[in-house]
Amino acid sequence: MVVGKVTLEYSVAVSVELLWKVVFSGDVSILTKACVGMIDAVEVEGDGGPGSVTTMKLNPAVGDAKVFKTKLLSRDAAARVVKSEMVVEGSELAVKYKSQVSEVKVVPAGEGASVVHMTVEYELVDSTLLPPEEEARIGQGYLGLIKKVEEYLVAHPSEFA
DSSP: OOEEEEEEEEEESSOHHHHIIIIISSOOHHHHHHTTTTEEEEEEESSSSTTOEEEEEEOGGGOSOOEEEEEEEEEETTTTEEEEEEOOTTSGGGGTEEEEEEEEEEEEOSTTOEEEEEEEEEEETTSOOOOHHHHHHHHHHHHHHHHHHHHHHHHSTTSOO
C-alpha cells in the first residue's frame, strides 16, 4: 500500500471564527454565492454531520471535473478541524483512486486573520504516487475554494458577521 500526501498552508484575511462558521460549520449555502463560476450547485445528503455526503456540481469552466463528492468523516468545532473523504465509488475517479482523505485545520493568525492547514492523503489503484504536478493540482483545487470564499467574505464583510 502506497499512500501519497499533499500538505498545504494558506493565510486567509478572514478571522478564524468567521471562516469556520461560513465554510466548515456544515452550512454549504455560501459556496454557490462565493464560488460563482466555480461551483454551480451544492447538495447535502444527510443532516450535515459525520456520514453526510456533499455533492458539488462544478462549472464547466473549471475543467474536466463535473462533480466533486465528499463524505464528512468528522468535524471538531472546538479544535476547528474537519476531515472528509472523497467519494470515488461509482465515479470516474474510481478508475484512478482507491481513496482520498482531506483534513483541514483553521488556526488564528492575529486579528481578522487565520491560517488554513490542509493535508490530503491519497491512495491510487495502481499503488503508485502521483507526479508532483498532479499533487500540486489537488492542493490548488482545495485551496481554490478557500480563496474564492475569502475573496467573497472580504468583499462582503457584514453578510455573515
